[in-house]
Amino acid sequence: ARISVLNGPNLNLLGTREPEVYGTTTLADIERRLREQARRQGHELDFQQSNAEHVLVETIHEAWRRQVAFILINPGAFTHTSVALRDAFLATRIPFIEVHLSNIHAREPFRHHSYLSDIARGVICGLGALGYELALQAAIHHIRET
Numbered sequence: 001a002r003i004s005v006l007n008g009p010n011l012n013l014l015g016t017r018e019p020e021v022y023g024t025t026t027l028a029d030i031e032r033r034l035r036e037q038a039r040r041q042g043h044e045l046d047f048q049q050s051n052a053e054h055v056l057v058e059t060i061h062e063a064w065r066r067q068v069a070f071i072l073i074n075p076g077a078f079t080h081t082s083v084a085l086r087d088a089f090l091a092t093r094i095p096f097i098e099v100h101l102s103n104i105h106a107r108e109p110f111r112h113h114s115y116l117s118d119i120a121r122g123v124i125c126g127l128g129a130l131g132y133e134l135a136l137q138a139a140i141h142h143i144r145e146t
């Protein structure tokens with residue numbers, strides 16, 4: 001099946017961006033690991049990053065047209081602001097897992113609320129880059145079961 005990984009604003013800076021919070025793994029490292037993991041298990045992976053909310057919304061619409069089976073999304077700061085991303089998931093009904101590198105609940109209060117968590121299949125946060133790999137494993141499991 002086709003699985004899509006979406007990354008929101010500032011995640012292109014991973015590796016150098018606040019390494020004490022987000023670690024030193026780059027987004028390219030994460031992409032490489034996930035592609036390998038998906039390939040080994042016979043799935044196709046799309047991997048994208050955008051700093052623009054409308055591009056992420058349109059990517060979700062496009063995923064719907066392309067019959068993407070599952071989305072992993074780290075929405076970055078849009079987690080805490082974007083009704084539009086929430087509505088895109090409600091409109092397309094594509095199942096998704098929300099991923100955060102940092103433990104958003106251990107940080108500033110404005111990061112504790114997510115516009116996506118209550119409509120996500122699951123949420124992984126605080127486990128760094130490993131969270132993406134665990135989320136992909138869960139997505140593949142979900143696809144097998146359905």
Ligand code: DQA
Nearest residue numbers: 074075076077100101102111
């Ligand atoms: C993040 C957490 C968000 O609060 C923040 O705005 C990010 C990254 C994370 O992966 O920990 O950009 O989504």
